[in-house]
Amino acid sequence: MIHILERPEQLDPLMDALCSQPPLTLDQRLDLLEAWREAIVADDAAINVPGALFLNLWLRRSNLQSVLKRELGAEELTGGWSDAEGVKTRWFPVGVVAHWPAGNIEIQPILSLTTAFLGGNRSVVRVSPSLLRSVEPLLAVLDRFEGGQEILSRSLFVSFDRQAQSIHSRMASLVDGAMIWGGHEAVMNLRSLPFPPLAKLAVFGPRYSAVLMDAGAWAEEKVRTAWCRRLARDLWPFEQQACSSPQPIFVQRSESLDEQLILDSLQEALEREAAIHPREQLDPALTSEIVRSRARWLMADPEHAARFPSTPEWTLLIGEGYELVKGGRILTLQFVDQLEDALKRLDRNAQTLGLAMADREEALRIAEQAGCQGIDRIVPVGRMHVYDSPWDGHPLVCSMMRQVRFIAG
Known part of the structure; x- marks a missing residue:
């Protein structure tokens, strides 16, 4: 054939x-x-x-x-x-x-x-x-x-x-x-x-995709857990090599919430997804690049932090900036005061914006700003890979x- x-x-x-x-x-x-x-x-x-x-x-x-x-x-x-x-x-x-x-x-x-x-x-x-x-x-x-x-x-x-x-x-x-x-x-x-x-x-x-999460999306444990599990499910397909795969995550701060809550929930979701869909094989060169990415991140800034298992299964980097490693299952998470601040950090190579937002009016405003900035797809987290028209x-x-x-x- x-x-x-x-x-x-x-x-x-x-x-x-x-x-x-x-x-x-x-x-x-x-x-x-x-x-x-x-x-x-x-x-x-x-x-x-x-x-x-x-x-x-x-x-x-x-x-x-x-x-x-x-x-x-x-x-x-x-x-x-x-x-x-x-x-x-x-x-x-x-x-x-x-x-x-x-x-x-x-x-x-x-x-x-x-x-x-x-x-x-x-x-x-x-x-x-x-x-x-x-x-x-x-x-x-x-x-x-x-x-x-x-x-x-x-x-x-x-x-x-x-x-x-x-x-x-x-x-x-x-x-x-x-x-x-x-x-x-x-x-x-x-x-x-x-x-x-x-x-x-x-x-x-060639493009990449990002996630925006407002404070309301991680205020309650049940809702926070659901969004984090959807995000983990978006990370796994195509080994994070698709243009629609999430890479940087921007989370809106809340004075009433401990930032460790969202980090713990996301770690739990990544561990859960790894247990359900473990890597069957991994190229040695990619393994080395994942290890180097972790080291580069932690050495670049004393404010940087990271969470990851002893294997290269997944990596969560926390702090300013982001690492784009195709296929590495590497997420970078930054806290921002306003989601508009996050959009300003994305360039015109960003394809899909995954939204985890409780405020629908704010989501529409973000979508309009993202469209003006060159982003072509704005979808809920959990649907970042669903092939549909228009695309790009x-x-x-x-x-x-x-x-x-x-x-x-």
Whole structure:
């Protein structure tokens, strides 16, 4: 199902076969994605791929219908044209979409593909060699339900070395749009490929996420415990390598509350999550980086403190500043007098703001300020990884579609 490429010319016959497939109706596409979701849930190997539960939420027919209605309008769900003052408009696919998912998020090739498929596009997906073992079980289930081949015939999965520039270039030259995910170097390299002049690009570059907690959210033990456990659950998926993974935490001080209360609750939540989902393996280089991060933090400032177990399972750093270590399960916690102070410390690379707030009016004010500052997602803590549209400021489906204007003569 995944073609291993060594030369650029191997792409040509595969792309010819892909482009020969006829279009599917929207109802057919929704039915196929719902059937794929059910097949993943029913298969032990597929549902145990890291992140598969988030894929399950994304592929629900009701969720995808909501996304389409929000992005394209209610008329699109019935296959009709929108009509406003005699001008009709309708969304159509761009054609063939190339996908370059990041190499560290197991379900991202499928998330990216299904977004374009939902818009009626055919896709060619480059799967990083490091993700082959994770993606294969998700594709294998397509053989187990009627219609699975309809998805496969419109989806070309390829894998090749990231240094194979000639294959990257050939792939880019043959498509009408592209969805690019990854770090700074990867994104800059892919954006320089020889795409056709009219190709549409949606770029999801390197970002990080933060958490804001107001004083009301940790005033009572029961509420404090719930928020901390939700935060710990957001830390664990994707080994903290996703752009939506929390890293710095900003907690509003309260004169009536001992700061140790929130630290104790968060430590309990992290210990609890580690017991439920212990690390199965850890790269030695990452272990060394975690240890160095702990040491750097404690040596940098006598006011700094830290809590962590004897293993590299998780780390909580307390004080001014923060350490960004992808995959380290490292949280930095700072106390602030006002949450606006916290926003000022975030740059435009911040993607998601997880809110743990008792004051809803204050939450709305914070959201407006965060939006002006460049943050694209503001969600409750516990939902930081839920894939939905828009993402990174992009409407996911219509970013790979064209809006056609029709005026009757």
